[in-house]
Amino acid sequence: MKKIVSGMRPTGKLHLGHYLGVIKNWLKLQDEHDCYFFVADWHALTNKYKNTEDLKENIKQMIIDWLACGIDPKKATLFVQSGVKQHSELALLFSMITPKSWLELNPSYKDLKFNLFYQYLRDFLLGKQVKINQAPPPESFDEALEKATGKQKNKIFEEYLREAFHRAFYNQKGINFEYLKEVLIKFGINKKIVEEAIDNLEKGDVGKDIDTLGFLAYPVLQAADILIYKAEGVPVGEDQLPHIELTREIARRFNNLYDEIFPEPEAILTEAAKLPGIDGRKMSKSYNNAIYLSDSEEEVNKKTMQMKTDPQRIRRTDPGNPDVCIVYDYHKIFTKDENLLKDIDQKCRTAEIGCTDCKKILAENLNKFLEPIRDKRKEIEKDYEKYEKFFIEGTLRCREIAESNMKEVRKAMRLYEI
Ligand code: SF4
Structure with missing residues (x-):
């Protein structure tokens, strides 16, 4: 069992891309490891420092989504980054030993x-x-x-x-x-x-x-987020590997300069199915092309009908190609029946099925997947304070661990302590 730390920036309600890219993996990790999952609210400020009016609501919506998906406070420690000020102290100390070039090359x-x-x-x-x-x-x-x-x-x-x-x-x-x-x-x-x-x-x-110091230096804060718990593993996608490498380098540098305090955390590579937005671009709130975990049945139906299909298939009688169709990308994930999946593939290629019918099947399966999450969301929303408590308790627990580890850091660096 490894100690694992992972965080998510609160950008509001989560969409299917978040679920497949992060949450699905967390659900597995919480059963196997000692996990610390945190709301990375300071990281949200790195490029959104001007608009903080939504921050609290975004945190709330993300917490609701995590819990509705099955992230379990009995299995993992859940906390809010800004509630553990020691992260920022460690980030400051790390910034003293991190060459600027490491960040500019990030x-x-x-x-x-x-x-x-x-x-x-x-x-x-x-x-x-x-x-x-x-x-x-x-x-x-x-x-x-x-x-x-x-x-x-x-x-x-x-x-x-x-x-x-x-x-x-x-x-x-x-x-x-x-x-x-x-x-x-x-x-x-x-x-x-x-x-x-x-x-x-x-x-x-x-x-x-x-173009701010905070943005340039966010990998240093990230290193502090991880190392302050002496984490041994961090789940990441391929594109985030350089960040973990930087965290390892900072840990190494600290250990060489002062004392062997930090483990060098391993990247736990996660293979997440990539799901495009309904217009084919990366799924993102800013592109307005996402399907949210909280979307109603009607919204899901509407968005599915708006999905782009094989661009070469113009008329109902044209044969299609599921390999270049976004709808089929979704089917591969949400249509669990293998036979049905093969059937759609074949019937698309021979124009036996039209895109509208194909989308109707998808919408039904998407709704089947989202329904329990929607129901749980409603339950949590009704009694939010009861559920928020899990995060408050987790944050207090993390504060203790972080403070105890910071004592070691301060001592190793021979800092003045009052
Ligand atoms: S039938 Fe389905 S898979 Fe084929 S092009 Fe239309 S939406 Fe895509």
Whole structure:
């Protein structure tokens, strides 16, 4: 049995992506290990420091979702990060021994910046009526770039735009805006529009909200969140591995400098089924494409009917391809009957089933899955204080553990104690 620590930023009600990516795994871990699951409310401030009016409500909704899904205070210790101030003390001490370069190289910091910049550029171009075709490009970016003459082309495939931006962003010398300008003009976008967009990116406010010390240093706070409990394992997806590596490096550095206090926690890799939002993009509150655990039956039905399907299947009589259909991605997870699943696959390919009927089956299965969660949610909402208590008790327990470990840290660092 390992000591496991894992947290989630309170962004409000949870959606199916959260369930599959985190909660499902926690449910398994709480049966096998000594788990500490926390509401990472300080982390919510790293890029949302301006809008704190929803923070308390977001925490409440997340707590309700956790419990409704079966996260069990009898099996795991549940707590709220900001209730254990020792996390911030340890983060401060860690920040003294963490080289700045470790943070600047943190890939998720760069990726987030990339996404913000890219999103801005895309929205700007769309706002100027530039045609961005969402269909996949028929040829490679390099071939298309070679053929692009500017005069003939008046639309740019989204994939190309992303590729161009990627090449401009991820290179040795910072963002190569000149390259990006050249490519966009080559693809036929009006020079004036391109220049305005790039100018805004270079000088504007894009990304300003993450240009803070708190955002840059959040992996240090994360290291403190984990190490303050001397955790041995942290469940993570592939993309978060660099964070755990950083936590291990901080632990190593501390142990070398002062005393062997911290274990180097292992990353427990979780294989989560990736589920896109109803429009095919990453499921996210900000894209307005998510199915929430708290959605009513009607909302689920409506959202399922809005789901994108195989783009090549235009008429009911056209055969479809489930391999490129979001609805079928959902079926693979929520339609438990293997025979039915095979049947849908085959009938889609032969046009024996229409997309509306296919979606109706999915909506039914989604509702079957969500119904017990919805019911439990209602029960918890009615008597929230009774359930909130689990988190208060957990937080108090964590405070004691954290304080006891901090005493060791202060002593090892020979700090002045009153
Ligand atoms: S029948 Fe179902 S799987 Fe096939 S394209 Fe339509 S929604 Fe997708």
